[in-house]
Amino acid sequence: MSQICCLNPDCYNPPVPDKTKFCPNCGVPLVILRNRYRPVKPLGGGGFGKTYLAQDIDKLNEKCVIKQFAPQTQNTYALKKAKDLFDQEAKQLKDLNHSQIPQLQAYFDEDDCLYLIQDFIDGENLLIELANGETFDNQKIRELLLNLLPVLKTVHDQDIIHRDIKPENIMRRRDSKLFLIDFGASKQLQGTMRPGTKIGTFGYAAAEQMEDREVYPASDLFSLGATCFHLMTRVHPWELWKTQGYSWVKKWRSHLQQSVSLELGQILDKLLQLEYQNRYQSAEEVLQVLQPPPKFTNSSRRGFIKTGALFIGGVTVAVVVQNIFGTKNQKSTPEITTSANTPTPQNTPTPEITTSSNNLNSFNFEVVKTDSTGSIISRSNSSANYFTEDLGNGVTLEMVEIPGGTFYMGSPENEAQRDSDESPQHQVTVPSFFMAKYQLTQAQYQAIIGTNPSNFKGNNRPVEKVSWDDAVAFCQGLSQKTGKNYRLPSESEWEYACRAGTTTPFYFGESITPDLVNYDGNYPYASAPKGQYRQQTTDVGTFPPNAFGLYDMHGNVYEWCLDDYQQNYSNAPIDGSALTSLNVNTRLIRSSSWNAFGTGCRSAVRNLNTRVHKDSIMGFRVVVSSRTQ
Known part of the structure; x- marks a missing residue:
């Protein structure tokens, strides 16, 4: 392989060309562990470490796996617990001598990090x-x-x-x-x-x-x-x-x-x-x-389609919940490989661009309201302010102004098919901010990161198969390029932006149909009829927006939020900030996906997954607190 991987756990882009002495992205010296194990590609990671594909130089560059214990917390109890589990894994791999269990090759301490080397299963x-x-x-x-x-x-x-x-x-x-x-x-x-x-x-x-x-x-x-x-x-x-x-x-x-x-x-x-x-x-x-x-x-055994990158679980130890958790409201559906040619977006308004008093541009759009059958019962015109980031090579990112305000977060107890983690409903005051008009597209992701991991290819489709760590790395890269502090939204910012002043199960109203949202129409909500199941993502902007001018806040792909996941809203922040103090490996996901049921698309639905999980139903969008921040 012609590259080496930076082992700095905080490096946002670890793979670099071989023969490089210092990482060009973070400045940390590049190392070959024990002059033997050359890291070549990150495979995954969590709050206490990362996993890398590596080469064993002493065995003619035979592939192996490096697990790195590099905790990013100061919590003494969490550190001790995590280290105990890491030590335990090394000991058990050493003791478990079986041809169908990856064997431990080495376990050592280097540069204040613990490393576990084990067999690579191709x-x-x-x-x-x-x-x-x-x-x-x-x-x-x-x-x-x-x-x-x-x-x-x-x-x-x-x-x-x-x-x-x-x-x-x-x-x-x-x-x-x-x-x-x-x-x-x-x-x-x-x-x-x-x-x-x-x-x-x-x-x-x-x-x-x-x-x-x-x-x-x-x-x-x-x-x-x-x-x-x-x-x-x-x-x-x-x-x-x-x-x-x-x-x-x-x-x-x-x-x-x-x-x-x-x-x-x-x-x-x-x-x-x-x-x-x-x-x-x-x-x-x-x-x-x-x-x-x-x-x-x-x-x-039948033959099967090869899918590119192999994912091997990283060091996913946590104090409360560990390893990969299934996403709520998600069905286990085969990924459909499609052509790179994507459909032309429908219902995407051609914005009328004007200059507003605060030097932002504005665009006009139509907002629809639905009844319990998902039928449109009213239409109204609206507008929103935005600014545009130039990502290079003709790729842009539109950031919509979200006015500050107060709303009730969560679902009322009489909302059909609600979950207990949507309680207690509570009042939250959210300061103004800017949010991406669309779910981040593949073209936008590639403009900053240089790769496109998505299963359903298309420049204007949402990027997917990205972990929480990948989304954070994108925000870091975008921040470096623009000089602004881009990040993932807090959970309360996301729900506030999704609802856009509504209190109904959906920002459209009482129910939805596949004409309004990309989800599995075989499983409708309320009195809506069954409808189309596309079994894949659609171009962003294909469906009508909410009253803030945001598209696909229901359906298409799930969206990562900044917060740790907790099982209810007890002691949750009420100022729009993110809950990041739980020292857990799970992160909040909002919205829903192309394979979600109708009930999973509601504005109040909360989901979770580990920060390293990647799937063709997982994407994100970005926010920034101020246009000039």
Whole structure:
């Protein structure tokens, strides 16, 4: 490879040309760890460290993975807890000698950072396979169990509970061999020791795990059952858990799109028992039911589409919640690869440009209002002020003036299909600011960062497959270019801007249709009829704006906010600022996406994901507090 990667955790653009002595972006000296491990590309990261693809010079540049522990917090308890977990992961990788677990190569301290070097698994995780159209029938699920249960037996025999088994943490190497990865969440089982922190992924994690009770081998077996369910049905357990709690496990068969064999159905019934005592108590018990195992051959696996960059979970340790959490109101839908030719935007007004008294430009647009069926019942004309940033090469960014004001944040208790984390509804006063007129486009992202990670290509489509860290890096790059302090919006700024003075479930009114919002029209809200499901993003500005002149505040892609996620609004800021003091790895997401249900598009809906998560439903838009800041 012809590049090296800067290991400064704060560097906004780490990859640089090889033979460079100092990073041109942050000025930090570039290093080859122990004169052996050359970092070449960032793979992910979180609040306590980052993960890099690397080359082992002593092994003819064989690929490996560097996990760097570089905490960005001064919280003493959080630091100690995170370091303990990082040490624990290194120790457990050393002890877990299994051909289907990435092996620890080295663990050392250098330049005040801890580094863990482990095997690189050249392949894709099962969630990517699912998104690329792979089908998991009875035989494939059986093969999955027969391949992973012996791995779990080895793990459990060492008194270790993985605690985060899910499709993302099961890798299939290019030769079809399955690997269990990411032991950053694993926990040593010592008698009836309580975990003390919630570690795992909602939907996949067993009830005892999420309730801070003891964890058992049966806890991992529940997660394995939930993983099989997801792969067979394409229904994300999180989507069911957030609306039904654990009651979904009793009727998991209702989501099947194919028949399930008697044997496999009975196994999943027992794996998905709510109480751990009613599940299999060991991996060996499940294997005994599956015997005699069929011979596993490479030819039994269908081919799949390769998707470019491989994501390997970074050091995602946290004090409250760790690792990747499924986005609320999101369905597990295959990513659709499209041509670079994108449709011409529709309903995008040609702005009438005038000069206002404060030296801003203005544009005119139409605002529509809807009833509970999503039908338009009124139309009105409006206008808004804005200024334009020149990003170079003919690419511009329009920033709309959002007047300050006071509003009620959250949803009222009588709003249909609301979630508990939208409470308590509370009054917030938001100072004026400027917000991007559109979700950030691929052309705008590439103008600053130089790359385009998006799945659905098109210059005027929103950029997606960007993590929270990627969005923050863009803001830093844009700030350097313009001299202004660009950032992600706070959660309250986002909801205030979305509502634009409305108190209804949507800024349009009581409901929506796919003529107004890009979402899955098969799942309408209120009395609206079913409609189109596009299964991909659309050009920004395709649908009507709200009263502030902002487009796609409902649908298209989810938008990262600056805030840490907390489960309700107790003690939330009331001055428009962001909540950033929780020392957690999860970040707030607002808006919704092209594959969201109608209820997920409401103005009050709150979502979460880890800061390193990337998906074709994830994007962002930027704000700046002042035009001259």
